Amino acid sequence: MNQRDVDAALVARVQRGDKRAFDLLVLKYQRKIMRLLSRMIRDPSEIEDVTQEAFIKAYRAIGQFRGESAFYTWLYRIAINTARNWQAANGRRPNTSSVMENEDGETFDGIDNLTDISTPESMLASRQIAETVNAAMQALPEELRTAILLREIEGMSYEDIAQSMACPIGTVRSRIFRAREAIAAQLKTVLGDDHDPDRRW
């Protein structure tokens, strides 16, 4: 099982009428889509509108998704097309010169920074999130930090991490979970009201 299988399981649920499964895909990919669209749309206030439109278009088309490509690659195409349509409808000049794409549909460029989604508030929030995650990582015990880095950065399976760290798979599972919990606990104050279940969710 890999990340593609997780997405495929959620897509299959959506295709059988489970709208809440689509919510999980939205939560998983909303930041990547916003980041992508921020390179094409200059006005920060419009990025979330186009993000919303892209996800709705993806939902409407998900019946045709057959899994030939990764879900994110498919979603990425829809987001790009949505942004281009938005640009055309609003008479905006395309701003895609800095966007590059690898074979997995990931984007990158040479001037990546935090200024694309650039209201002062969002820049502050982004900086706080990044600093909090980094600080929480530094505060983790070595074995927890190593386990989550091998998983999130290197993309290793629990089995490979277990071999690398010479411990049982169950221990790897526990270390990664505890690392996430420790970082999430620090993030609660930064994420604030948006993560109040009664308001946002």
Add this chain to the structure above:
Amino acid sequence: MQARQQQEHEASLEASISAWIDAEADIRPEDLDTPYGRRVWDTYHLIGDVLRSEDLAIKPSDFLYARISRAIDEEPPIVAPRVPPIRRFARAGVSGLAVAAAVAAVAWVAMPYFTTGDQVVMHAQLQAAPEAEGLYDYVAAHHDITGVGPVRQVSFEPGGGSR
């Protein structure tokens, strides 16, 4: 007591979500259909995004997720993968054609066994037709060679002989 059970359940759910995110266990989306479950799912993905790239340390503005979720609620549900109409018709056409071809083949092969009387009449017609007489002699001369297998028998039916 109840609070302790709730805490244990949440701890167990968080551990499960962690494994689901890493594709190390079969995901159960129905267990995430709570505000708390979605919040944990979102926060764990945020942590992974930020560890991979600080550019993804993005905090969507208030209620983006809620807006999208509401908009999806207003969409008609998807109950099955949609197949483009033209492909559905093409599939039905191919199936119908296959059935018709099978019936025609069976009828073509079986017909000689049910048309003995007609054959006599047709033979008589052939004999009566001067232009077919030579052809009938030709076919009759080859009768012994070709045998009486169903396909070969059909090959010298009047339809074949008139060509």
